[in-house]
Structure formats: structure tokens, C-alpha cells
Amino acid sequence: MVDLAESTKMAVKTLTANKLRSALTMLGIIIGNASVIAMVGIGQGAQRYAAEQFESLGPNTLFIIPGNDGGRRGGREVPRTLTYEDAQAIASQVPSIAAVAPQIQSQQAAVYGNRDTNATVMGATPDFSVVRSFPVEQGRFITDEDVQRRTRVVALGSDLANTLFGTTNPIGQQIRIRNISFEVIGVMEAKGAFLGTNQDDVAIIPITTMASQITGNVSLYGTEVTFISAMARDDQSINAAQFQISNLLRLRHRIVNTDDFTIQTQRDALTIVGNVTGALTIMLAAIAGISLFVGGIGIMNIMLVSVRERTQEIGLRKAIGASQSDILSQFIIEAVILAVIGGAVGTGIGVGGVSLVGAVTPLQAGVSPIAIVVAVGVSGSIGLFFGVVPAKQAAKLDPIVALRSA
Amino acid sequence: MQTIIRLKDVSKVYGEGNTEVKALSAVNLTIQSGEYCAIMGPSGSGKSTAMNIIGCLDRPTSGRYDLDGIDVSRLSDDDLAHIRNRKIGFVFQQFHLLPQLSAMENVMLPMVYASVPLEERSHRAEEALTRVGLGNRLNNRPNQLSGGQQQRVAIARAIVNRPVLLLADEPTGALDSKTTEEVMEIFAELNASGMTVVMVTHEADVASQSRRVVWFRDGQVLHDHLDPADLNQRAIAAS
Numbered sequence A: 001m002v003d004l005a006e007s008t009k010m011a012v013k014t015l016t017a018n019k020l021r022s023a024l025t026m027l028g029i030i031i032g033n034a035s036v037i038a039m040v041g042i043g044q045g046a047q048r049y050a051a052e053q054f055e056s057l058g059p060n061t062l063f064i065i066p067g068n069d070g071g072r073r074g075g076r077e078v079p080r081t082l083t084y085e086d087a088q089a090i091a092s093q094v095p096s097i098a099a100v101a102p103q104i105q106s107q108q109a110a111v112y113g114n115r116d117t118n119a120t121v122m123g124a125t126p127d128f129s130v131v132r133s134f135p136v137e138q139g140r141f142i143t144d145e146d147v148q149r150r151t152r153v154v155a156l157g158s159d160l161a162n163t164l165f166g167t168t169n170p171i172g173q174q175i176r177i178r179n180i181s182f183e184v185i186g187v188m189e190a191k192g193a194f195l196g197t198n199q200d201d202v203a204i205i206p207i208t209t210m211a212s213q214i215t216g217n218v219s220l221y222g223t224e225v226t227f228i229s230a231m232a233r234d235d236q237s238i239n240a241a242q243f244q245i246s247n248l249l250r251l252r253h254r255i256v257n258t259d260d261f262t263i264q265t266q267r268d269a270l271t272i273v274g275n276v277t278g279a280l281t282i283m284l285a286a287i288a289g290i291s292l293f294v295g296g297i298g299i300m301n302i303m304l305v306s307v308r309e310r311t312q313e314i315g316l317r318k319a320i321g322a323s324q325s326d327i328l329s330q331f332i333i334e335a336v337i338l339a340v341i342g343g344a345v346g347t348g349i350g351v352g353g354v355s356l357v358g359a360v361t362p363l364q365a366g367v368s369p370i371a372i373v374v375a376v377g378v379s380g381s382i383g384l385f386f387g388v389v390p391a392k393q394a395a396k397l398d399p400i401v402a403l404r405s406a
Numbered sequence B: 001m002q003t004i005i006r007l008k009d010v011s012k013v014y015g016e017g018n019t020e021v022k023a024l025s026a027v028n029l030t031i032q033s034g035e036y037c038a039i040m041g042p043s044g045s046g047k048s049t050a051m052n053i054i055g056c057l058d059r060p061t062s063g064r065y066d067l068d069g070i071d072v073s074r075l076s077d078d079d080l081a082h083i084r085n086r087k088i089g090f091v092f093q094q095f096h097l098l099p100q101l102s103a104m105e106n107v108m109l110p111m112v113y114a115s116v117p118l119e120e121r122s123h124r125a126e127e128a129l130t131r132v133g134l135g136n137r138l139n140n141r142p143n144q145l146s147g148g149q150q151q152r153v154a155i156a157r158a159i160v161n162r163p164v165l166l167l168a169d170e171p172t173g174a175l176d177s178k179t180t181e182e183v184m185e186i187f188a189e190l191n192a193s194g195m196t197v198v199m200v201t202h203e204a205d206v207a208s209q210s211r212r213v214v215w216f217r218d219g220q221v222l223h224d225h226l227d228p229a230d231l232n233q234r235a236i237a238a239s
Ligand SMILES: Nc1ncnc2c1ncn2[C@@H]1O[C@H](COP(=O)(O)OP(=O)(O)OP(=O)(O)O)[C@@H](O)[C@H]1O
Pocket: B014, B015, B021, B022, B023, B041, B042, B043, B044, B045, B046, B047, B048, B049, B050
């Protein structure tokens, strides 16, 4: 039995003697591997990106949304059962909560002089800036006094300020929202987009002013809000906060069985995002895996042709003393070498592709070293798996018949 | 003198039923160590079939074959491969050199399967190539060599593992008369130095180099010990 180093040398010799055929055989594996690496890398990049986005909403944040999953999934209009008063109750009665930010939200035209644009107008409280980690850059934010006195003041998101004022200093200027005049008191820091939605195209006004003068709806329960965000004292108290807020709201809303609100923690959101992007990654990897499989079949195909072409060589080797296992290992090693080199080249291309995506998009796509090792290992196994059939065929050839096949 | 080949009632049948061909029927043949024996006979008389069995490339359907004192008629494929590697050197009509390998590498091939250490391999290959007069063509590929030179590389490959038996099935069938002579000289030299040579040929000139002619007809040995000298008249009479 010929040793491994010797068989490898012979295989390399044969493969380099047929460079074009070897390259073409590798092509399938190269493409398969490049796509596996690229797909997984980009999928993980997307996962990381989404996670960062949710983290940017503010640490230890809980979102209290009117209605529940079932209601929203049904697509029906959800009754606005959350009120400003609920938010005040949470702030004063839930000990694990550090800050609460109810908000009322609506798309409105904002006008300054002859410029006008559509913006998201938010009715908010001073804690909004804290809960959402959204500080002012210039001027000041809404104060408790503004909320109490329903003053007509507005803090502008950086993009909106830019659109309306350009280089003019907006502080102290008047803008009109729904034909009501507001004094600009501050400009927020730029926050960037959240899952593709611009967060800097906003006008923030006192929640009481919003409710009474812009879109306010006062129901049986009080002043309706779009949703409430709350910040737990620390990440250990998130679960407690969720539990306590649930209890408080059930009590206030006199709920017997089905909740009319949903509390989502940042962690929940992260889990959902993780599940979605994880599923996406798996799907991409599966598609890429199929192409890797097809690459393996390509190797088998060309190896089968090669066995037929090299029948005389096999016959000669057997005539001068090669055993069945010598021939078997020679052909399997050829297949494995092709697959491993193809795998390595494909991985290189995949890593290059992923870096390119990382360079031109906000996705921080990266390939872990483990993924590379796994990819090359898997392609090696594919070579082994798909090399067996042609190698067995070669090993079983009758030397007399093989030598005669001229 | 030692017996190298002993065929006892060896038969070979190909196919079954009405496609059955009896290529050899009850062949008895004994060849001693150091002999130079030519096998002749009409086409289809079973010469190659007999050579394949003698060369352990094939097994007899019935009968017994002892090679160098070992009964090889019932050995497994891998055991036969081992015997071919250690005890037998083959020379074929079509040379059967591997085109991607140099003369040296082709000659080293049998030693690869015999697990000869690397340094010894190149040393012995060079020695064998020098012996067949190709000491200056070590690194040529087969397509850079003439037909006669290629057959000489094949002979070097056949003797490099120091076999007890050199088998050649029409080794000059693809060569012109001049290169045939060159190649025959080498066989004569090898035999003179003690190597047992068995060669199938259609050419009386070639057979006349040997010291014994075995004549086959219809799968049987018609003449066992023809003298190469009176080959021509006999050959005409036999066919
Ligand atoms: N694999 C095979 N299957 C069936 N019949 C075969 C096979 N090999 C040989 N034969 C038959 O056996 C007989 C002997 O063939 P063999 O090749 O030994 O003849 P030969 O004497 O070498 O002829 P030639 O001088 O033409 O080479 C022939 O009739 C041939 O057709």
C-alpha cells in the first residue's frame, strides 16, 4: 500500500498535467464556497446591524403599545387605549422605572417662511430625551413647565432644522405646524436612521400641546397616546418593570382576560430581529449549500470522465503492481485536493465579496475564522464524498481490459 | 535448474452458453529459470491469454499455475498485484508509458508500489535506464522519445524491480526493423545476464533470437520445444 505522501504527489502530478480540466472541475466548488461564505457573512452582518439599531433606541428600554399582537396581526385599527394618565401613573407608581416617555405621533406639514415639508410631529415629555438617548445639540429641550402650560415650543430634529432653515440659526424663530405658530427652542443631535426610517426628520412639541391643539383625542379613558416608552433603572430590573407595568395597567384598565396593551422590551425586539435575520441567514446558507452540492456533483462528473479517459493508465498501474486501494486512494485524493483548493479559493473570493459589501453598505459584514475552517473542511468532505464513486470505478477496472482499451 | 513457470492442465474459458470461447484447453508448459522462450502461433490461438495467466493478470478457469514455486491460480486480486509488482516485468506492444511523467518517473513507478525508499528509487531507475542505453534521456517525456526509445524505457520499467520473469507480448509489433533489432539486443543481453524471458511474437526473425519456441494452436501447445533454427519450414507447415 502506497503511503499518503506518495499518493498525494502522484495526484498533484496528474492534476497539474491537466490544468484546464482541474480548474474547470474546481469551478463549481469555488462558486459554491464563495456563495456560502458571502451569504453567511452578509446574513450575520445584517443580524449585527439590526441588533445595533435596536440598541440605539436606548438602553433598558420597554415599549408599551396599545392593543395586542392578535389585534395588530388582524390588521384592524387598534383602539387607542393607552393614555397620558397611564404614563403618569407608571412614572409615579412603578419603582423599577427610571423614566417614562409617552408620545403622540402624527405626520404634519411644517412651514418656515416659504419653505414647507412633511415631518413627524411628536408630542413628548422632557423624559423623552432621556429614555430614547436623544439629547439636544443646540438650545434646550421641552421642560415640565412647557408640558404644564401647553406652550407652543418645538425642538427640531437635525434634518428638519436643516431643511427649513439651512444655514440660518433656527433658535427663536417661529415655524407653523397645522397653521399654529411654534417657537423653535432647540435642535436635536443627529440620530441617524432606524431600520431605514429617518429619526432626524422630527418636530418635538410638548405632549399636552400636541393633544389639545394638533391631533388630540380624548377618550373615555383620558388623553390617548401613540405609545409609551419607559426606561428601567438597570438591565436587572427590566423583567420586574415589565411585570409591574402590566399589573398596573391591568388594574387601571380593569382587564379580566385579554390585555389591551403589549409590552415589548428591547430584548424581545432583539430576539425577534435575531430570529428573522437568523432564518434569513439559514435560508441564504441553504441556497449556497445547494450550489456547493452541485459543485460536488461537478467534481464527480469530471472525475468519472477522467477515469474513462485514463483507463489505460489505470490498467498499466495495476499491471505493474498497484492494488485496488492504491488506485482508490489516488483518485479520492485527486478529488479531495480539487475540492480543498477550490474551497480555499472560493473562500477567498467570498471573504473579498463580504469585505466589499462591508465597505459600501452600513452592514458590518465579517467572516469568522471558524466559518472559513468549516467551509474548507466541508468542501474537502464533499470531494471525499463525490470522489468515492469514480475512484471505486477506477479501482475495480480489470487490468487486461483496461490495457486493451486503445 | 529451477522451474519458474509450471502450467498444469490450464484452461481458460470466456463467456458462457453459446457465446462460450475456449481460449486455452489443458495447456501444460514448464519453463526453467534463465530460459529465453518465444511463444508463436496463429492469431486467436491463445498466446495472449496464456501470457496474461503467466503474468498473473488473469486466473485460469481450471488447472494449476505455479510461479517461482507459489501456486498463484487461486490468489486474490491484491495478492496477484503484489506478485506482479515483485516477480514479473511486463513489456507491451503499446509501450504504455504515462505521458505526463518523464522517463525516470515512468521507470520509478513500479518501485512506488513496492514502497522502495525515495533515494534508492532514483538510483535504481537511473541504473535501469543506463542499462537499456538511455542514460542520457532520463528527463525526457515519452513524446520526446522515438518508438524504440519508448520501448526501451518500458523495458527499464519492467526490470527495475528485479523480477524473476520478463514477459513481453509482441514487444516489437509497433516498431520498424531497425529499432526492433535494438530492442531485441537488449532482451538478449538481459537473458545473457540470467533473466528468464518469455516473449510472444509473430516475427520469425524475432523468435530466432530465442533458444526455444513454444507453438500454440487452437488454445493448445502444438510444439513445446521447437528449435528456432528450423522455424521457417515448420511455421509454414503449422499454419
Ligand atoms: N476477454 C475475452 N472475452 C472473450 N473472448 C476472448 C477474450 N480474450 C480473448 N478471447 C478469445 O480467446 C481466443 C484467444 O485469444 P488471444 O488473445 O489469446 O489470442 P492470440 O493468440 O493472442 O491472438 P493474436 O495473435 O491475434 O494476438 C480468441 O478466440 C479470442 O477471441
